[in-house]
Amino acid sequence: MNTIFIKNMVCNRCIMVIQNELNKLGLEAKSIKLGEIIFEKELTQKEKKQLEDTLVPLGFQVIDNKKSRIIEKIKNIIIDLVHHQDNHIKTNLSEVLSSELHHDYNYLSNLFSEVESTTIEKYFIAQKIEKVKELLVYDELSLSEIAFRLNYSSVAYLSNQFKKVTGLTPSHFKQIRADKRKPLDKV
Structure with a gap:
């Protein structure tokens, strides 16, 4: 093969x-x-x-090359966890990555930081915030349901992290997005 x-x-x-x-x-x-x-x-x-x-x-x-393949696998595992599995993992990310990729987490973390100029954790947070944005735009779940779905310990923690990454509160982000939508008859 x-x-x-x-x-x-x-x-x-x-x-x-x-x-x-x-x-x-x-x-x-x-x-x-x-x-x-x-x-x-x-x-x-x-x-x-x-x-x-x-x-x-x-x-x-x-x-x-091997290093690029490992980096891409790390990204794909994170994307899959956040966007396709509703992040219902009960073990931590380092254990998941080490187990899936058969490498020590320190090696994976150092390699990722060296190549991507960011940490695995920051990449993971960025993916989670993108998922939060998506769920906010869909407007089907409350903020507490989103926090639960993405494995945040509290709504306050999600809100603080969201503001730190985007510069906006989740409710302000949602309001801005709603203001940009046109009514169907204006499309």
């Missing part, structure tokens, strides 16, 4: 786009998940080049 690692795959739509492009190229993947494509057979250099040439204009990138 042959695994190709892809940068910037962040959602199920990315997986569908990759699958569609593979179909166009006549390449059959055994599986596609965030950050990687597994093929039954080894791709030829020509097939790899075609794949890369197809994916780059779509905002994806083939990753060929």
